[in-house]
Amino acid sequence: MKNITHKLFLVLFMLTLTACGKDEQKNETIDVQSSVDQTQILSNLRDDFAGDPERGKRLYLQCRACHSLKKGEPHKIGPNLYNFYGKQAGSQERFNYSSELLDSKILWDYDNLDRWLENPQALIPENKMVYVGMRNPKDREDLIAYLLIETQ
Ligand code: HEC
Numbered sequence: 698m699k700n701i702t703h704k705l706f707l708v709l710f711m712l713t714l715t716a717c718g719k720d721e722q723k724n725e726t727i728d729v730q731s732s733v734d735q736t737q738i739l740s741n742l743r744d745d746f747a748g749d750p751e752r753g754k755r756l757y758l759q760c761r762a763c764h765s766l767k768k769g770e771p772h773k774i775g776p777n778l779y780n781f782y783g784k785q786a787g788s789q790e791r792f793n794y795s796s797e798l799l800d801s802k803i804l805w806d807y808d809n810l811d812r813w814l815e816n817p818q819a820l821i822p823e824n825k826m827v828y829v830g831m832r833n834p835k836d837r838e839d840l841i842a843y844l845l846i847e848t849q
Pocket of ligand 1: 757759760761762763764774775776778781785786787788789793794795796797798814823824825826827828831844
């Protein structure tokens with residue numbers, strides 16, 4: 698009897714170890730920038746904003762081939778997005794924007810960014826960002842949370 702209890706304990710112990718290991722792995726892959734006060738950045742948005750930046754990081758995989766986010770990083774097919782939020786469309790230096798995007802004169806506030814991500818061609822027809830759009834509003838909210846934290 699004592700032997701069985703002992704074995705049971707061991708099994709439980711191993712299970713706990715495996716579970717912890719998995720958690721650790723998860724934290725490693727999802728390393729959303731922590732040096733900025735995330736709550737402060739996101740609390741400036743809508744009152745009911747509930748974007749999840751960690752989920753947004755995964756959605757950003759759809760953008761990563763064309764955009765960089767950090768200060769000083771080179772443009773890719775699309776412009777580097779450092780500090781773009783709150784600025785007029787087409788403000789990143791030394792990027793060759795389409796005249797359609799430049800002429801739009803829109804401001805990257807929350808609503809315009811949300812509409813852009815939902816369907817770029819509907820917001821600015823003939824712009825040159827080749828992206829079909831993200832139709833799920835919750836996905837866009839999470840992606841925006843990630844974008845705003847990572848580009849400040
Ligand atoms: C195939 C490449 C490509 C993909 C994928 C892509 N973009 Fe773009 N993006 C561009 C290009 C090119 C432009 C400039 C468009 C123009 O000048 O008409 C742009 C412009 C932008 C702008 C406006 C920047 C400014 O300075 O005004 C934002 C914001 C943006 N993209 C965000 C995103 C996000 C977020 C995603 C992922 C959901 C994404 N893009 C996916 C290529 C891409």
